[in-house]
Amino acid sequence: MFGLDKKDTTLLLVVATLTILAPFLLNPFPTASGMAQFNAGYPDLMQRFVIFGIFAIGFNILFGLTGYLSFGHAAFLGVGSYAAVWMFKLFTYNVIPAIIMAVIIAGIFSLLIGFISLRRSGIYFSILTLAFAQMSFALAYSVLSNPKFNLTNGETGLQVYADDPQRFHHDGLPDLPHLFGLSMRSTYTMDVGAWSFDFNAGYYLCAAIMLGVFYLAVRIFRSPFGMMLRAVKSNQTRLNYTGLNTRPYTLAAFVISGMYAGLAGGLLAAMDPLAGAERMQWTASGEVVLMTILGGAGTLIGPILGAGFIKYFENIFSKINDNVLHQWFSFMPDGIENFMVFIVHPFVGKGWHLTLGILFMLVVIFLPGGLVDGGQRIGKWLRSRRGQKEDKTSGTTTPAE
Amino acid sequence: MGILEVKDVGIRFGGLQALSNVNLSVAENTVHAIIGPNGAGKSTLLNCFVGKLIPDTGSVMFDGQSVLGRAPYEINQMGISRVFQTPEIFGDLTVLENMMIPCFAKRDGAFELNALPNMMKQKDIVERAEQVLEEMNMADKRHEHAAAMSRGDKRRLEIGMCLSQEPRLLLLDEPTAGMARADTNNTIDLLKEIRDRGNITIAIIEHDMHVVFSLAERITVLAQGTPLVEDTPENIKGHPKVREAYLGESA
Amino acid sequence: MDGFLLQILNGLDKGSAYALIALGLTLIFGTLGVVNFAHGALFMIGAFCAVTLQRFLSLSYTVEDPTQKDFLGNPLKVETPYVESWFGPEVGSTIIDWSVPLAILLAIPVMVFLGLVMERGLIKHFYKRPHADQILVTFGLAIVLQEIIKYYFGANPIQTPAPDALSGVANVGAIVGMELLYPVWRIVYFCFAVLIIFGVFAFLQFTTFGMVVRAGMADRETVGLLGINIDRRFAIMFGVAAAVAGLAGVMYGPINPPNYHMGMDFLVLSFVVVVVGGMGSLPGAVLAGFMLGILESFASTTWATTTIPGINQIIIYLVAIIVLLARPRGLMGRKGVMED
Numbered sequence: 001m002f003g004l005d006k007k008d009t010t011l012l013l014v015v016a017t018l019t020i021l022a023p024f025l026l027n028p029f030p031t032a033s034g035m036a037q038f039n040a041g042y043p044d045l046m047q048r049f050v051i052f053g054i055f056a057i058g059f060n061i062l063f064g065l066t067g068y069l070s071f072g073h074a075a076f077l078g079v080g081s082y083a084a085v086w087m088f089k090l091f092t093y094n095v096i097p098a099i100i101m102a103v104i105i106a107g108i109f110s111l112l113i114g115f116i117s118l119r120r121s122g123i124y125f126s127i128l129t130l131a132f133a134q135m136s137f138a139l140a141y142s143v144l145s146n147p148k149f150n151l152t153n154g155e156t157g158l159q160v161y162a163d164d165p166q167r168f169h170h171d172g173l174p175d176l177p178h179l180f181g182l183s184m185r186s187t188y189t190m191d192v193g194a195w196s197f198d199f200n201a202g203y204y205l206c207a208a209i210m211l212g213v214f215y216l217a218v219r220i221f222r223s224p225f226g227m228m229l230r231a232v233k234s235n236q237t238r239l240n241y242t243g244l245n246t247r248p249y250t251l252a253a254f255v256i257s258g259m260y261a262g263l264a265g266g267l268l269a270a271m272d273p274l275a276g277a278e279r280m281q282w283t284a285s286g287e288v289v290l291m292t293i294l295g296g297a298g299t300l301i302g303p304i305l306g307a308g309f310i311k312y313f314e315n316i317f318s319k320i321n322d323n324v325l326h327q328w329f330s331f332m333p334d335g336i337e338n339f340m341v342f343i344v345h346p347f348v349g350k351g352w353h354l355t356l357g358i359l360f361m362l363v364v365i366f367l368p369g370g371l372v373d374g375g376q377r378i379g380k381w382l383r384s385r386r387g388q389k390e391d392k393t394s395g396t397t398t399p400a401e
Numbered sequence: 402m403g404i405l406e407v408k409d410v411g412i413r414f415g416g417l418q419a420l421s422n423v424n425l426s427v428a429e430n431t432v433h434a435i436i437g438p439n440g441a442g443k444s445t446l447l448n449c450f451v452g453k454l455i456p457d458t459g460s461v462m463f464d465g466q467s468v469l470g471r472a473p474y475e476i477n478q479m480g481i482s483r484v485f486q487t488p489e490i491f492g493d494l495t496v497l498e499n500m501m502i503p504c505f506a507k508r509d510g511a512f513e514l515n516a517l518p519n520m521m522k523q524k525d526i527v528e529r530a531e532q533v534l535e536e537m538n539m540a541d542k543r544h545e546h547a548a549a550m551s552r553g554d555k556r557r558l559e560i561g562m563c564l565s566q567e568p569r570l571l572l573l574d575e576p577t578a579g580m581a582r583a584d585t586n587n588t589i590d591l592l593k594e595i596r597d598r599g600n601i602t603i604a605i606i607e608h609d610m611h612v613v614f615s616l617a618e619r620i621t622v623l624a625q626g627t628p629l630v631e632d633t634p635e636n637i638k639g640h641p642k643v644r645e646a647y648l649g650e651s652a
Numbered sequence: 653m654d655g656f657l658l659q660i661l662n663g664l665d666k667g668s669a670y671a672l673i674a675l676g677l678t679l680i681f682g683t684l685g686v687v688n689f690a691h692g693a694l695f696m697i698g699a700f701c702a703v704t705l706q707r708f709l710s711l712s713y714t715v716e717d718p719t720q721k722d723f724l725g726n727p728l729k730v731e732t733p734y735v736e737s738w739f740g741p742e743v744g745s746t747i748i749d750w751s752v753p754l755a756i757l758l759a760i761p762v763m764v765f766l767g768l769v770m771e772r773g774l775i776k777h778f779y780k781r782p783h784a785d786q787i788l789v790t791f792g793l794a795i796v797l798q799e800i801i802k803y804y805f806g807a808n809p810i811q812t813p814a815p816d817a818l819s820g821v822a823n824v825g826a827i828v829g830m831e832l833l834y835p836v837w838r839i840v841y842f843c844f845a846v847l848i849i850f851g852v853f854a855f856l857q858f859t860t861f862g863m864v865v866r867a868g869m870a871d872r873e874t875v876g877l878l879g880i881n882i883d884r885r886f887a888i889m890f891g892v893a894a895a896v897a898g899l900a901g902v903m904y905g906p907i908n909p910p911n912y913h914m915g916m917d918f919l920v921l922s923f924v925v926v927v928v929g930g931m932g933s934l935p936g937a938v939l940a941g942f943m944l945g946i947l948e949s950f951a952s953t954t955w956a957t958t959t960i961p962g963i964n965q966i967i968i969y970l971v972a973i974i975v976l977l978a979r980p981r982g983l984m985g986r987k988g989v990m991e992d
Binding site for chain 1 (some may be wrong): 477483493506507510562649
């Protein structure tokens with residue numbers, strides 16, 4: 001179906017089903033119960049799942065296929081956000097032109113940066129992209145925000161003000177990003193017994209777009225172009241001596257992944273019409289790298305898993321404070337309870353970044369193939385164990401010849 | 402007029418004159434071997450043909466066109482394929498995919514953004530790749546990871562990849578270096594077969610005299626960066642200058 | 653003219669820090685072939701060695717002095733640092749005053765130890781892994797180190813003043829018969845950096861150990877075949893590089909109060925310095941470090957920032973791009989380094 005083989009079609013349908021049913025699946029605990037803090041089915045978080053999923057899918061096209069490790073992809077995300085907010089400010093709150101503009105501007109930007117950075121490979125490339133991203137951050141944070149020329153509004157962040165032109169905005173349209181009148185914030189809440197599920201317009205727009213670009217990524221993975229990118233990772237010398245010019249292939253991959261990042265940035269702005277420079281910082285670039293390798297670089301589903309995993313735990317860990325910890329360990333004797341809280345405290349709440357850093361190292365050291373690889377290994381192990389058992393049983397019934 | 406014409410090529414690395422006054426003509430549809438002791442400049446010369454090095458002086462013409470200053474991929478597109486000393490293949494890809502890449506390069510040129518069609522549905526490419534694998538006796542290995550194969554099989558695959566492009570000139574850089582005797586013989590047989598099929602020019606750099614004398618029709622002996630003699634294998638065998646170059650001045 | 657000289661002087665202290673960090677990065681890269689994204693964190697930890705020592709020396713006990721009363725009429729509480737009671741008030745307060753330079757003595761063993769632990773415990777296992785993995789694991793380590801420091805010392809910058817005797821302003825123009833006022837500590841920092849740079853070069857040039865390391869940098873396999881345990885020497889060089897970064901950090905405190913993210917701020921720029929200088933070239937790293945530091949200082953003048961607002965923040969990147977376009981290997985880079 002859709003020009004994909006059976007396995008890929010199944011994968012696509014599974015992802016589609018999960019994203020459509022996400023409001024149910026992510027809210028398994030009744031609203032009033034103590035476990036409700038582990039629910040993730042509220043609009044803001046679900047939007048972030050899919051938006052960062054898009055970001056990671058795009059990053060994976062570059063890193064997973066070609067092996068070029070960019071440390072500057074957050075810059076394209078930021079550029080996308082700025083472009084989208086400018087569209088809101090100048091023309092209309094409708095999200096479609098904003099998203100299109102975000103993709104275009106990020107594409108141009110990544111073409112420029114990629115053209116220079118891809119003159120080198122390996123570590124040089126990583127350092128160059130990192131430097132470009134930091135430069136973009138400096139540009140956005142201060143340089144392009146001065147009384148003479150204010151493109152980014154510096155520290156405050158770019159937002160829409162009442163005196164902005166908004167040429168095509170008129171009465172009757174929501175004063176928030178909307179899709180032809182349907183506000184991105186409009187949410188239908190369904191109460192079923194003790195449960196409550198939120199269906200948010202913004203989330204479903206993001207989810208539909210994510211499914212579209214995920215499908216596109218699958219096509220790219222299975223295309224001759226995708227194979228060439230894997231060949232770049234495997235052996236550039238052979239590729240050159242086989243009559244293929246590696247530069248345009250890597251540049252195309254770089255621009256495509258930059259456009260995915262721009263799309264993610266545009267969607268972030270479409271959900272909340274605000275763009276800040278901190279989105280472009282190296283920590284943000286590092287985060288998308290982590291999402292991709294945690295899920296499994298070079299696999300189709302890995303980046304989405306990684307993005308969901310990181311964003312979910314970021315949300316949960318950040319909410320945990322000492323009170324919550326004391327509740328958790330309250331079944332223990334007082335001394336031990338305090339000790340446990342003391343041990344766990346640095347890793348939760350504001351300490352989420354510490355956990356993230358440790359997770360980063362653990363994944364790189366022990367699970368370079370990511371969750372997908374880990375899952376496959378466990379699967380293989382289980383199968384081989386079952387196989388052994390069957391061997392044993394069959395061995396007892398029919399003696400060896 | 403040969404298909405490959407090398408005139409007055411010289412190259413210097415710092416204080417070392419690696420090549421000087423190299424003149425060489427490889428006739429079309431022959432097997433031409435370039436031999437010489439270690440450090441004679443054989444690999445340096447080969448690198449001048451494929452765009453890895455640009456000589457300081459002289460010219461290298463392929464079929465009437467200069468190859469100097471062109472990138473390796475451009476030279477390949479002109480019709481020169483190269484086999485490396487240690488097999489250079491795409492280790493992370495399957496054998497079939499390895500074989501498909503040169504077919505794409507042949508059909509689509511140096512770059513083609515073919516990002517949406519399924520590669521397995523490119524019938525002409527898949528058929529051509531399968532056909533070459535068949536010819537190489539590797540069809541049963543088509544879904545194996547290339548990196549997992551034996552050295553001999555990797556060499557076979559690499560040669561097959563070059564042949565799938567139907568090059569006019571095939572350059573071989575010590576194709577049997579580091580191989581066991583059996584693998585060496587297999588490779589010789591394979592190269593003989595390719596030669597006898599005709600319509601291809603082969604230039605081979607080799608250390609192993611056994612390989613050279615079983616394949617070559619013309620031999621150039623290189624010593625200290627300059628061609629010493631060029632002749633048929635029969636005449637080279639007993640040539641005093643060759644003996645001198647291999648055994649040292651005093652012999 | 654004085655303005656011109658002053659800008660050069662202003663650039664020297666930042667340039668010194670860049671040069672020292674870039675020197676350590678290049679040492680690690682040249683010996684072990686690993687790009688250490690945690691190197692900035694080592695610089696930062698060096699600075700926090702000074703903070704720690706300062707806090708440690710200022711540990712005090714409180715005594716109530718019944719002869720004096722505070723404004724509420726209670727007996728006055730007097731805090732006396734332990735060092736003052738041990739060595740007498742005079743010597744004790746001098747020790748506290750000189751805590752930043754004294755921290756050098758603490759930082760050397762701490763940093764060498766930390767460097768060795770990092771190399772033996774973590775980076776050693778990554779020599780045969782792809783470069784991307786090396787970058788990622790050191791990047792993760794950088795985050796962890798940075799967050800640990802943040803957890804214990806907070807997010808705000810911490811003042812680590814220079815000793816009174818070195819915290820004033822000196823007229824450095826006096827030598828050439830001009831009025832040119834300049835903070836003493838920055839001169840000290842520059843001289844200190846030059847001393848360390850010379851020390852490292854002399855160590856590599858004139859000791860047998862250094863000779864073996866240099867030979868190993870040029871051709872690791874051959875040196876290994878000679879039966880020399882090059883790995884252990886390279887591990888020690890990692891310790892040395894860590895110490896260089898740490899010392900650069902210790903002495904930088906009085907110029908800019910240390911905070912937990914200073915390492916990353918410096919790291920990105922130091923990478924640019926390494927790339928501009930030419931990857932794998934020690935003199936290139938030092939030269940580019942000072943050059944870019946001075947350039948940045950010129951771009952920070954009022955004239956420059958009014959002409960092009962914010963130019964001081966991006967000048968280094970712009971220059972790096974131009975250098976790389978004109979000379980892809982950097983100013984002093986050799987062919988064949990990291991080009992696979």
